[in-house]
Amino acid sequence: MELWVRAVGVLGPGLDGWTATRAILAGLEPYSARPTKKPIPDVLPATERRRSGEASRLAIAVAQEAVSASRIPSQELATVFASSDGDGDITHKICGSLAGTDRDVSPTLFHNSVYNAPAGYWSIATGSRSGSTSVCAYDLSFAAGLLEAAVQVTVERQPVMLIASDLPFPAPLHAARPVDQSFAVALLLAPHEIGTPLMRWDITLEAYRTPTAWPSGPGNSLRNNPAARCLPLLAALAGGGSPIVSLDYLDHSSLVVACEV
Amino acid sequence: MDVMDPLPVTGIATANPLGLALPATWDALREGRSGLRPNDFMDAAVKTWIGRIVGLEEQPIIGELADWDCRNNRLALLGLRQDEFEASVEEARRAYGPARIGVVIGTTTSGILETELAYRHRGADGALPDTLRYRHQQNLFSVSDFVRHRLRLAGPAASLSTACSSSAKVFATASRLIRSGLCDAVVAGGVDSLCLMTLYGFASLGLLSDRPCRPCDAERNGLSIGEAAGFMLLERPGRRKADFALLGYGESSDAYHMSTPQPEGKGAAAAMEQALSRAGLKPVDIEYVNLHGTGTAANDRAEDQAICAVLGDRVPCSSTKGGTGHTLGAAGITEAVLCALCLRHDFIPGTLHTAAVDPSLVSRIMVKSVYQPLRRVMSNSFGFGGNNCSLIFGKVT
Numbered sequence: 001m002e003l004w005v006r007a008v009g010v011l012g013p014g015l016d017g018w019t020a021t022r023a024i025l026a027g028l029e030p031y032s033a034r035p036t037k038k039p040i041p042d043v044l045p046a047t048e049r050r051r052s053g054e055a056s057r058l059a060i061a062v063a064q065e066a067v068s069a070s071r072i073p074s075q076e077l078a079t080v081f082a083s084s085d086g087d088g089d090i091t092h093k094i095c096g097s098l099a100g101t102d103r104d105v106s107p108t109l110f111h112n113s114v115y116n117a118p119a120g121y122w123s124i125a126t127g128s129r130s131g132s133t134s135v136c137a138y139d140l141s142f143a144a145g146l147l148e149a150a151v152q153v154t155v156e157r158q159p160v161m162l163i164a165s166d167l168p169f170p171a172p173l174h175a176a177r178p179v180d181q182s183f184a185v186a187l188l189l190a191p192h193e194i195g196t197p198l199m200r201w202d203i204t205l206e207a208y209r210t211p212t213a214w215p216s217g218p219g220n221s222l223r224n225n226p227a228a229r230c231l232p233l234l235a236a237l238a239g240g241g242s243p244i245v246s247l248d249y250l251d252h253s254s255l256v257v258a259c260e261v
Numbered sequence: 262m263d264v265m266d267p268l269p270v271t272g273i274a275t276a277n278p279l280g281l282a283l284p285a286t287w288d289a290l291r292e293g294r295s296g297l298r299p300n301d302f303m304d305a306a307v308k309t310w311i312g313r314i315v316g317l318e319e320q321p322i323i324g325e326l327a328d329w330d331c332r333n334n335r336l337a338l339l340g341l342r343q344d345e346f347e348a349s350v351e352e353a354r355r356a357y358g359p360a361r362i363g364v365v366i367g368t369t370t371s372g373i374l375e376t377e378l379a380y381r382h383r384g385a386d387g388a389l390p391d392t393l394r395y396r397h398q399q400n401l402f403s404v405s406d407f408v409r410h411r412l413r414l415a416g417p418a419a420s421l422s423t424a425c426s427s428s429a430k431v432f433a434t435a436s437r438l439i440r441s442g443l444c445d446a447v448v449a450g451g452v453d454s455l456c457l458m459t460l461y462g463f464a465s466l467g468l469l470s471d472r473p474c475r476p477c478d479a480e481r482n483g484l485s486i487g488e489a490a491g492f493m494l495l496e497r498p499g500r501r502k503a504d505f506a507l508l509g510y511g512e513s514s515d516a517y518h519m520s521t522p523q524p525e526g527k528g529a530a531a532a533m534e535q536a537l538s539r540a541g542l543k544p545v546d547i548e549y550v551n552l553h554g555t556g557t558a559a560n561d562r563a564e565d566q567a568i569c570a571v572l573g574d575r576v577p578c579s580s581t582k583g584g585t586g587h588t589l590g591a592a593g594i595t596e597a598v599l600c601a602l603c604l605r606h607d608f609i610p611g612t613l614h615t616a617a618v619d620p621s622l623v624s625r626i627m628v629k630s631v632y633q634p635l636r637r638v639m640s641n642s643f644g645f646g647g648n649n650c651s652l653i654f655g656k657v658t
Contacts, residue, residue: 001441051519078512085400091376098457099380103306110462111520111645114369115401115422120646123514129531131512132648133430135419136401144419147443148434155437172387173376176395205417205443251415253360 001150001204004197006072006159008237009065009186011058012036012228013221017065024217025238031217036182043125051108052121055087058184059118059163060125066161066186067126071195074126077188078152078160079119081134082145084226085179086115088169118163141166142229143247143255149189150203159190166227180224185234198237200260208252212245233257264541268436269503269657271446272349272494274340275598278312278487278585282343287602293630295584295613297473297485300460307460309469312487312586314339317454329407331372331398333454337407340452340490349494350412350448356500357445363416363438366405367427367451369590371420372398374456404452408492416444422590424644425553427451428491429593432652433510435495450492453590459486466520474556474587476580477565477626478615484555487586491594505601508637508653509540515647521559522643526567529553529641532649533571540653542637544572547653549609549633550624551596551640554580555587561622564641568624572639579627583613593642593650600638600654607634 008018014033015021023029039061044052052060059081067074085091090113097105111117116134123132137144142164149162165184169177190197212232214223222228229248235241236259245257275282278296279289289296297310314336322330322338341347354362379393397403401420409418417438421430428451435447463469463486470483495507513535515528522529537544550572553564561580568578581599588595603609611630612618618626637655 048519084402091373091399094458094462095373095377095380098377098461099383103457103461105458105461105465107462107465107520110458110465113458113462114424114645116424116644116646116648117519119423119514119648120519123516123647124518127516129513129516129528131433131532131535132423132514133434133512134422136422137419138396138400138402138406141402144417147417148419151434151437151441151443155440172383172389173395176389176393177400250409250418253415 001154002202003150003153003189003191004193005187005199005201005237006190006195006197007066007070007188009062011062012183012218013181015218022238025215025235026240033221041125044121048121048124053087053090053112053117055165055167056118056121058182059165060122062184062186063122063161063163066188070188072159075128075130076159078130078158079122079132080145080149080160080162081119082141082164084136084138084141084166085177087167088173092170092173139226140249142227143249147255153189153191157191159188162187162189164227164230166225178224181222183222183225183228185227185230202258204256205249206254206256209246209254211248212242215241262538265509265539267506267508267655268439268495269498270493270505271496271501271503272346273598273601274344274346274492275595276314276336276340276343277489277595289584290599290602290610291608293611293613295473297586302455305457305460307464308471310473310485311455313455314488326407326410328394328397329403331375333372333404333452334407336454336488336490337404337452340492341411346492353446353494353496359413359415361416361445362414363444363447364405364409364414364418365421365431365434365447365449366408367421367431367590367593368401368404368453369422369424369427370453370456370459371401371403373458375399377457408448412448423648424646425589425592426642426644426648426650427590427593429642429650429652432507433512436507436510439495439497446494446496448492449495451591451594452490453588454488459589468557470556473614474583475614476554476556476582476612477561477618477622479617479619481556481558481561483557485586487588489585489588489591489595491591491598493597503657505604506655506657508655509536511535511539511651513649517647520645522563524563526563528647528649529564529567529643530570532651533567536651536653546637547572547576547639548635549603549638550576550578551600551638552578552580553641553643554582556582565622565624574623575625577609577627578624579610579612581610596640597652600640603638604635604656608632
């Protein structure tokens with residue numbers, strides 16, 4: 001499947017937007033691991049801005065960055081959201097309430113608990129009525145999201161934005177699912193070489209190959225964050241990584257991305 | 262938008278509150294029996310009616326897949342065992358090879374019930390009991406992973422979770438996987454099981470009826486939650502004859518509110534229009550609409566507006582949720598299965614428990630069941646976050 005990467009958005013520990021991240025991944029700037037910024041999306045109406053959870057805020061921030069860089073109107077973009085675990089903090093709070101005596105579940109927490117909450121807030125923020133899907137494949141959620149987005153671009157011949165994110169788990173759930181750091185990425189993918197694409201990707205499902213190594217600095221900070229499995233692709237986009245990126249996929253198969261500027 | 266070729270459905274399985282397997286489900290549907298009962302789920306003190314699948318508590322998953330044991334995967338297994346579905350998949354697996362068959366399952370809460378219960382047994386230090394198997398129980402991928410292991414499939418797989426449209430969306434993803442050439446066949450399905458979070462959560466939003474839900478009734482006051490598992494084997498045309506096919510799908514967002522539909526049903530209408538275009542059909546070609554029809558004031562009103570805007574006020578519509586309850590992430594597949602039965606038997610089911618249709622609704626809500634020749638039907642599913650999916654199914658002649 002052939003597609004063009006039009007724009008990128010990224011937020012993570014010490015990764016504050018694509019411009020800064022690109023410089024780090026290209027080896028032009030040093031990496032230092034600082035906590036991920038907590039964005040407050042001003043595109044949301046006040047009520048939704050107040051109610052939105054961290055997963056939605058992070059997703060909207062990277063989506064906004066990619067859309068502004070692409071100059072494609074968000075109304076024309078289908079979206080695919082990928083996450084291994086959604087918002088573990090909400091799971092923790094709701095399960096805590098349900099184990100208590102009165103079992104009161106907060107209505108806001110409950111509607112934020114749906115996996116597609118970031119998609120819902122994004123469509124409210126942009127007024128976009130485009131279709132949106134939310135996918136999960138545990139540790140392989142980024143690869144599954146990329147596959148879904150690539151298939152949409154190929155079959156529907158329309159631009160698709162993939163937004164992948166994962167948040168740290170609080171205790172005690174962290175022991176059962178050790179995810180650390182907050183990380184989100186948005187990749188705006190188009191079926192044609194319109195405008196000025198960053199790169200052409202040719203994506204195939206293949207027999208297992210050794211996965212492409214992660215860029216060292218951010219890779220160390222984010223080794224326990226499933227969404228960060230996109231890092232080798234971001235390194236390729238920054239011009240500092242391998243042009244053939246192999247990501248682990250199900251059953252010892254690999255999602256292979258051949259990158260061409 | 263390109264018109265898609267009909268996508269044959271070569272296997273169907275269902276476990277839902279109306280019954281296990283197609284024959285029992287059909288019997289309940291034509292006889293107008295409901296699968297709802299006063300809430301007796303565990304110790305949930307919520308005054309409502311539910312569609313519970315009886316006996317899941319006593320049917321653990323044993324053997325090599327025992328790690329996946331949880332209520333949701335038990336329900337998935339019960340579903341897979343119905344209607345000779347596993348044999349249909351095995352036949353396709355032999356024809357195409359395991360790597361050419363995908364698995365796409367919709368769910369909203371997966372096995373969260375096990376985590377809810379684990380929170381009751383935290384240690385003095387707050388730690389959860391080590392019996393909790395997060396990956397195999399609560400993670401949303403658990404059910405898809407379980408299904409692909411059970412069916413020994415190795416193609417692309419993912420869980421989709423877009424609230425109550427989840428297992429309608431699986432048809433769009435499955436169709437694309439086949440049209441892209443990545444898969445020859447896809448097991449598309451939905452599995453959602455009762456848990457405390459949904460019962461107490463919907464109660465906190467004031468959306469649960471204290472009686473069996475009455476979609477479109479003038480006095481409707483909320484939904485009834487159910488649980489179900491359903492699967493369909495979608496396959497590229499040619500290998501095996503089918504009497505039922507996916508003709509089109511439409512996907513949209515409301516861009517309005519997280520838990521209330523856009524009042525004029527504009528997002529819903531966009532999904533319905535897109536489904537018609539993709540199927541290459543005109544509004545007059547749709548002969549029955551299986552409504553999302555939850556029984557909440559806001560949903561039924563908005564959907565009514567969308568139906569009238571896209572299809573007019575003459576097409577027969579009904580909600581089957583009075584029989585099944587709202588099975589959330591399994592609603593799309595469960596209603597797809599009911600649409601298959603409707604087409605097979607030329608039958609339009611009535612809207613159970615509904616006595617007098619809300620006079621402010623303009624579309625043609627069928628209260629009573631009727632036998633009538635059907636060729637093409639539409640099924641709507643709408644979810645929190647304003648996520649809409651509309652499907653069109655048809656007879657294969």
